[in-house]
Amino acid sequence: MLNYSTSEENYIKAIFHLQRQDGTVTTNELANELKTKPASVTDMMKKLKVKKLLNYQPYQGFRLTNEGNKVALGIIRRHRLWEYFLAEKLKFSWDEVHEVAEELEHVSNKKLIDKLDEFLGFPRTDPHGDPIPDANGKIEISKKICLTAMALNTIGVVSSVSDQSSEILELLEHKKIAIGTKLEVKKKFEFDNSMEVKIGRQPAFTISNQLAENIFVLSN
Amino acid sequence: MLNYSTSEENYIKAIFHLQRQDGTVTTNELANELKTKPASVTDMMKKLKVKKLLNYQPYQGFRLTNEGNKVALGIIRRHRLWEYFLAEKLKFSWDEVHEVAEELEHVSNKKLIDKLDEFLGFPRTDPHGDPIPDANGKIEISKKICLTAMALNTIGVVSSVSDQSSEILELLEHKKIAIGTKLEVKKKFEFDNSMEVKIGRQPAFTISNQLAENIFVLSN
DNA sequence: CTATTTTTTTAGTTTTGTCTAAAATTATTT
DNA sequence: AAATAATTTTAGACAAAACTAAAAAAATAG
Numbered sequence: 001m002l003n004y005s006t007s008e009e010n011y012i013k014a015i016f017h018l019q020r021q022d023g024t025v026t027t028n029e030l031a032n033e034l035k036t037k038p039a040s041v042t043d044m045m046k047k048l049k050v051k052k053l054l055n056y057q058p059y060q061g062f063r064l065t066n067e068g069n070k071v072a073l074g075i076i077r078r079h080r081l082w083e084y085f086l087a088e089k090l091k092f093s094w095d096e097v098h099e100v101a102e103e104l105e106h107v108s109n110k111k112l113i114d115k116l117d118e119f120l121g122f123p124r125t126d127p128h129g130d131p132i133p134d135a136n137g138k139i140e141i142s143k144k145i146c147l148t149a150m151a152l153n154t155i156g157v158v159s160s161v162s163d164q165s166s167e168i169l170e171l172l173e174h175k176k177i178a179i180g181t182k183l184e185v186k187k188k189f190e191f192d193n194s195m196e197v198k199i200g201r202q203p204a205f206t207i208s209n210q211l212a213e214n215i216f217v218l219s220n
Numbered sequence: 221m222l223n224y225s226t227s228e229e230n231y232i233k234a235i236f237h238l239q240r241q242d243g244t245v246t247t248n249e250l251a252n253e254l255k256t257k258p259a260s261v262t263d264m265m266k267k268l269k270v271k272k273l274l275n276y277q278p279y280q281g282f283r284l285t286n287e288g289n290k291v292a293l294g295i296i297r298r299h300r301l302w303e304y305f306l307a308e309k310l311k312f313s314w315d316e317v318h319e320v321a322e323e324l325e326h327v328s329n330k331k332l333i334d335k336l337d338e339f340l341g342f343p344r345t346d347p348h349g350d351p352i353p354d355a356n357g358k359i360e361i362s363k364k365i366c367l368t369a370m371a372l373n374t375i376g377v378v379s380s381v382s383d384q385s386s387e388i389l390e391l392l393e394h395k396k397i398a399i400g401t402k403l404e405v406k407k408k409f410e411f412d413n414s415m416e417v418k419i420g421r422q423p424a425f426t427i428s429n430q431l432a433e434n435i436f437v438l439s440n
Numbered sequence: 441c442t443a444t445t446t447t448t449t450t451a452g453t454t455t456t457g458t459c460t461a462a463a464a465t466t467a468t469t470t
Numbered sequence: 471a472a473a474t475a476a477t478t479t480t481a482g483a484c485a486a487a488a489c490t491a492a493a494a495a496a497a498t499a500g
Contacts, residue, residue: 041478059477091339278448464477
């Protein structure tokens with residue numbers, strides 16, 4: 001496995017995440033995700049194509065090749081292992097780990113990462129509930145779904161929150177919703193797409209559609 | 221404390237180490253240390269001068285300012301804490317940690333480093349016996365001296381080995397000398413500067429001058 | 441104390457990754 | 471289907487950090 005620059009790695013990772021949702025990724029989407037300009041994206045796409053990490057024809061959008069996906073999974077492995085380390089060992093709170101892991105993930109020493117994995121006891125998911133690829137790049141398919149997509153009267157374990165603003169954290173804290181909380185959907189209202197949910201045997205309470213769209217759960 | 225590029229940090233660190241020995245550092249020394257060209261050094265010296273990290277007049281050599289020394293101690297703190305982590309927690313051998321720490325040291329998140337320090341139990345020295353600066357940049361003055369400088373019949377604890385080639389490691393292993401070994405100097409021979417040393421109550425054995433020059437000990 | 445050698449600096453390129461402005465292509469309207 | 475709008479690419483510049491080759495300054499030798 002070759003070595004890639006921090007910048008290249010950030011592009012690869014962003015494409016990987018965007019293509020999960022979209023299939024194919026566009027220049028503007030990627031520029032927006034990386035807070036850069038479309039022209040810079042085009043430049044980098046040419047580079048990654050030459051390195052055979054990317055399928056790309058001008059104006060047609062792009063996807064990672066198999067090799068590109070492998071590289072992406074390596075970066076994600078590093079990122080999530082460091083997140084786990086930060087939360088579990090250094091006692092960072094789950095909303096602080098992402099930013100620090102963004103820096104640590106670019107240290108790409110294979111032995112370091114494999115020994116870190118072992119030291120942590122081969123964790124299966126990071127503090128947000130996202131699965132950690134193993135040393136071979138294998139990753140469990142996440143059964144993670146959005147709270148809005150849950151069927152009535154099913155229970156899900158909160159595994160991640162996509163927005164991480166202090167505003168959403170304030171609201172989550174008030175509603176006593178955290179990573180690991182078990183939520184049961186009791187009612188959905190078509191008018192505003194709000195829903196009523198319960199935690200354990202406590203009385204049901206209301207969640208707005210905006211909030212529900214940012215909460216993801218693991219369900220059986 | 222501002223943020224500096226990886227390249228700037230490598231220069232700052234190298235100057236810090238060289239000026240310990242020399243007082244003032246020259247262009248060629250630094251180019252040699254960093255495996256770069258003198259012209260590149262001059263370019264960077266101008267940059268660091270503008271940032272007030274360096275006292276530098278053309279052709280006169282350079283030293284770090286107080287601010288520059290502070291920055292250097294921050295980098296060294298990060299480097300040595302990661303070395304300790306790698307050796308103590310991830311079970312890297314003491315001769316492997318330096319290279320990996322060279323990469324990790326450039327992640328300059330203060331909270332990360334202070335929490336790492338706490339997690340490790342505020343270690344005082346790295347696996348090579350070099351002191352770790354505290355969160356304020358305070359560092360214990362090392363009483364580390366070269367084996368060649370030890371007085372007869374004094375005992376020193378091996379704390380570091382400057383050369384880290386596999387050839388020297390083979391020899392050290394054969395002579396059963398490792399970090400932490402207590403050595404007592406019994407005789408010195410003027411002819412070839414070789415010396416006889418003892419480990420505990422075992423019979424004395426001979427060490428060449430070349431080897432002794434690469435072994436450093438902490439003595440009282 | 442000149443002359444030569446060594447060291448250091450300057451000048452001009454190169455590479456990587458970014459940007460702006462303009463041109464080319466594709467998508468959307470009417 | 472032609473006109474307009476949006477997206478994407480190209481062309482040209484710039485900053486950081488490196489390099490080579492040449493010039494300038496300092497150190498050393500005869």
